Amino acid sequence: MSGQTTGGKTLYDKIWNAHVVRSEPDGTALIYIDRQLVHEVTSPQAFEGLRMAGRKPWRTAAVLAVPDHNVPTTDRSQGIADPVSREQVETLDANCQAFGITEFRMNDIRQGIVHVIGPEAGFTLPGTTIVCGDSHTSTHGAFGALAFGIGTSEVEHVLATQCLLQKKSKSMLVEVRGRVGPGVTAKDIVLAIIGEIGTAGGTGYAIEFGGEAIRALSMEGRMTVCNMAIEAGARAGMVAVDETTVEYVQGRPYTPTGDMWDQAVAAWFDLRSDDDARFDRVVTIDAVAIRPQVTWGTSPEMVLPVDARVPDPAQEKDEVKANGMRRALEYMGLKPGMAISDIAVDKVFIGSCTNSRIEDLRAAAAVVKGRKKAGNVKLAMVVPGSGLVKQQAEQEGLDRIFLEAGFEWREPGCSMCLAMNADRLEPGERCASTSNRNFEGRQGQGGRTHLVSPAMAAAAGVAGHFIDVCDLK
Amino acid sequence: MRKFETMTGKVVPMDRPNVDTDAIIPKQYLKSIKRTGFGVTLFDDWRYLDPGEPGMDHGKRRENPDFVLNQPRYRGGQILLARKNFGCGSSREHAVWALDDYGIRVVIAPSFADIFFNNSFKSGLLPIVLPEDVVDRLFQETFASEGYALTVDLEAQTVVTPSGQAYAFEVDEFRKYCLLNGFDDIGLTLRHADEIRAYEARRAREAPWLFN
Numbered sequence: 001m002s003g004q005t006t007g008g009k010t011l012y013d014k015i016w017n018a019h020v021v022r023s024e025p026d027g028t029a030l031i032y033i034d035r036q037l038v039h040e041v042t043s044p045q046a047f048e049g050l051r052m053a054g055r056k057p058w059r060t061a062a063v064l065a066v067p068d069h070n071v072p073t074t075d076r077s078q079g080i081a082d083p084v085s086r087e088q089v090e091t092l093d094a095n096c097q098a099f100g101i102t103e104f105r106m107n108d109i110r111q112g113i114v115h116v117i118g119p120e121a122g123f124t125l126p127g128t129t130i131v132c133g134d135s136h137t138s139t140h141g142a143f144g145a146l147a148f149g150i151g152t153s154e155v156e157h158v159l160a161t162q163c164l165l166q167k168k169s170k171s172m173l174v175e176v177r178g179r180v181g182p183g184v185t186a187k188d189i190v191l192a193i194i195g196e197i198g199t200a201g202g203t204g205y206a207i208e209f210g211g212e213a214i215r216a217l218s219m220e221g222r223m224t225v226c227n228m229a230i231e232a233g234a235r236a237g238m239v240a241v242d243e244t245t246v247e248y249v250q251g252r253p254y255t256p257t258g259d260m261w262d263q264a265v266a267a268w269f270d271l272r273s274d275d276d277a278r279f280d281r282v283v284t285i286d287a288v289a290i291r292p293q294v295t296w297g298t299s300p301e302m303v304l305p306v307d308a309r310v311p312d313p314a315q316e317k318d319e320v321k322a323n324g325m326r327r328a329l330e331y332m333g334l335k336p337g338m339a340i341s342d343i344a345v346d347k348v349f350i351g352s353c354t355n356s357r358i359e360d361l362r363a364a365a366a367v368v369k370g371r372k373k374a375g376n377v378k379l380a381m382v383v384p385g386s387g388l389v390k391q392q393a394e395q396e397g398l399d400r401i402f403l404e405a406g407f408e409w410r411e412p413g414c415s416m417c418l419a420m421n422a423d424r425l426e427p428g429e430r431c432a433s434t435s436n437r438n439f440e441g442r443q444g445q446g447g448r449t450h451l452v453s454p455a456m457a458a459a460a461g462v463a464g465h466f467i468d469v470c471d472l473k
Numbered sequence: 474m475r476k477f478e479t480m481t482g483k484v485v486p487m488d489r490p491n492v493d494t495d496a497i498i499p500k501q502y503l504k505s506i507k508r509t510g511f512g513v514t515l516f517d518d519w520r521y522l523d524p525g526e527p528g529m530d531h532g533k534r535r536e537n538p539d540f541v542l543n544q545p546r547y548r549g550g551q552i553l554l555a556r557k558n559f560g561c562g563s564s565r566e567h568a569v570w571a572l573d574d575y576g577i578r579v580v581i582a583p584s585f586a587d588i589f590f591n592n593s594f595k596s597g598l599l600p601i602v603l604p605e606d607v608v609d610r611l612f613q614e615t616f617a618s619e620g621y622a623l624t625v626d627l628e629a630q631t632v633v634t635p636s637g638q639a640y641a642f643e644v645d646e647f648r649k650y651c652l653l654n655g656f657d658d659i660g661l662t663l664r665h666a667d668e669i670r671a672y673e674a675r676r677a678r679e680a681p682w683l684f685n
C-alpha cells in the first residue's frame with residue numbers, strides 16, 4: 001500500500017491517501033475508483049449520458065453489473081411479468097453488452113443483490129475504493145475498503161473517468177466494547193448504534209466500527225453493520241482488516257492468487273487505524289447493554305429493545321421531535337405505552353442486503369426449526385441474497401426447515417426490502433423485516449415496517465408478535 | 474448542466490425533519506429509464522389520495538388538499554424550505570430530478586444527507602444550509618405571509634428576505650464555479666486524463682492485484 005505508515009493515520013486516511021489523483025485548492029479531490037458495481041435502477045440514465053456524449057467506459061474490467069431490484073422472486077422461467085420492470089432489466093442487459101461490461105444476468109446462479117454478490121465473487125477487496133449507484137454500498141466497507149453510494153450522474157462520471165470528485169469526510173470511530181449477550185446479533189448492534197447517534201449522527205463522517213464486539217463478528221456480521229452506516233447518516237462505514245477478512249476473501253473467483261495473493265495480504269494487514277490515529281468524533285457503546293432491537297417508528301433511529309414500551313410523544317420536550325413521533329405512531333398504528341412484545345405482525349420478510357447471507361439464513365432457520373408459522377401471520381418469506389447463497393442454504397437443508405414451518409422460500413433479489421417487484425405490503429399491513437429502512441411506504445404504500453434481526457424476524461413469524469428470541473418457548 | 478442564475482422564488486414550507494428520498498420519489502417511479510417526467514409524482518404518497526403507478530394519467534388522480542404542494546398559496550413554488558436531514562435514505566438521483574422537474578431550484582434546510590446534497594449540484598439544484606434558528610424564522614415568515622418569496626444569489630452567497638434581511642451561506646468554491654458556469658463534471662475531469670493514467674501506472678506497480 002502506498003499509505004506508508006508514518007503514524008497517526010486512520011484506516012480512512014490510508015485508503016483515501018492511496019487514491020488521490022489530484023486536488024483542487026479548496027480541498028476537492030479527484031479520487032480513483034477501483035471497483036464499480038452497477039444495477040438496473042440507477043444506471044440507465046448514466047449509460048444514456050455516455051452514449052449521448054459519445055464516451056466509452058474508462059476501464060470495463062473495473063465494473064460488475066447485476067439486476068436485483070426488479071427481478072421476481074418467484075419462478076423466473078417466464079421472465080418478468082411487469083413490462084416496466086422488464087424493460088429496465090433488459091436495458092441493463094443491453095447496456096452491458098454494448099459497453100463490454102460483465103453482468104451476472106437474472107438466470108445466472110451468481111445473480112443476487114449487488115451488495116451480496118460483490119463480496120461473494122471476491123470483486124470486493126480490502127483497501128479498494130468501491131462505488132455503486134446505491135446507498136447501501138457502505139456494506140463493502142466491512143472489508144477495510146472505502147465504499148459508498150453515489151447518484152446516477154456520478155455513476156456516469158465513474159464509468160467515463162474511473163474517478164470521482166470528492167471532499168474528504170470527517171472521521172468517526174464507533175467502538176463497541178465488550179461482548180454481546182445471547183440472542184444479540186450484528187443487526188442489533190447497528191440498530192443500537194443508530195438509536196444512540198441518530199439517523200443524522202454520521203452525516204459528513206466516514207465511520208470506522210471497532211472494538212471487541214465488532215472484531216468478534218464474522219464477515220457477514222460486519223457487512224450487516226457497515227450496510228446500515230448510511231442509516232446513521234454516514235456514506236461510508238468500515239472495519240479494519242484482520243484474519244477474518246483475509247480468510248473470507250481467499251479463494252473467491254476474482255480474488256488474486258499465487259504470489260499476487262501473498263503480496264496483497266501483506267499490504268492488507270496495514271489496513272487498520274494506527275494506535276495514535278485521531279478521529280474527529282469517538283462514540284463508545286457498551287455491547288453487554290445491547291438487547292435485541294425492534295424499530296417502532298418510521299425512521300431507523302426510532303428503535304428500542306424488545307422488552308421496552310412504545311414511547312409517548314407527550315414526554316418529549318423537543319416539539320419538532322414530538323411531532324415526528326406523533327406522525328410516526330399514527331402511521332404505524334401504535335399507541336404510546338404499548339409493550340413492543342404485544343405488537344402482532346402480518347408478514348415476515350427475511351432478506352435484503354442487510355441480512356440475506358448464509359449466516360443470516362442459518363440464524364433464522366435455527367429459530368424456525370421444529371416450529372410453525374403463527375396463524376395470524378399471512379406470509380413469511382425468505383429471500384436469499386444470491387443464487388449461490390440459495391444453493392448453499394439448500395445444501396444445508398435450510399429451505400426444508402423454512403418450508404416445513406410454513407415459510408416461503410424464494411429466488412434471490414431485493415424483493416420486499418423496497419417492493420419494486422411484486423413483493424409488497426398492502427396498506428396497513430405490519431411486517432417484521434430484516435431489511436434496513438422503515439420509511440413510510442418503503443415496503444408498499446401504507447405498509448408498516450419493523451426492523452429486526454433474522455432471528456428476531458423468525459421468532460416473530462412463529463410467535464405471531466415480537467418476542468425476545470431467547471424467550472421463545 | 475444548466476447554469477444557476479440569481480433567482481427570486483416563492484417558498485414552499487416542508488415542515489418535517491428527515492424527509493427521505495423514498496418520500497420525495499417513491500420506488501415505483503424508479504423503473505423509468507429516463508431522467509425527466511418525475512415532477513408530477515414528486516412526494517407522490519403525500520400528494521395524492523389514491524395510490525400511484527407509473528404510466529398513469531396523474532392529472533386525473535385525487536390530490537390530498539392538506540398536503541403543502543397542493544395548497545393554492547404554495548403552488549408554483551421554486552424554493553423548498555425544509556427541516557434537518559433532508560434527503561436522507563436512498564441514493565436515488567431521481568429525487569433531485571423530481572424536485573427539478575417540478576420546478577424547485579433551491580432547497581434550504583439546517584442540514585442535508587450527504588448523497589442527496591452531492592447529487593443536487595449535478596442537476597443544477599442548489600442545496601443551501603442555514604442555521605436552525607434562521608430556518609425557523611423563515612418558516613414563521615413563510616406561514617405568516619402569503620406569496621412569501623426569497624432571493625437567492627449564488628455569486629454573493631446570500632439568501633435575501635422580502636424585508637431585505639440577507640443571510641450568508643457557504644458553498645465549496647469548486648461547486649460554485651461549476652454551477653455558475655453550468656460546467657459538466659465529466660468534461661472537466663477528462664481534462665486530467667493524463668494524470669489519471671499516470672496514477673493507474675503507479676498504482677499498478679504498488680497494487681498489481683487490482684489491475685489483473
Ligand code: SF4
Pocket residue numbers: 068069113114115134136352353354413414417418435436
Ligand atoms: S436489498 Fe434493499 S437496500 Fe439493499 S440494495 Fe436492494 S433495495 Fe437497496
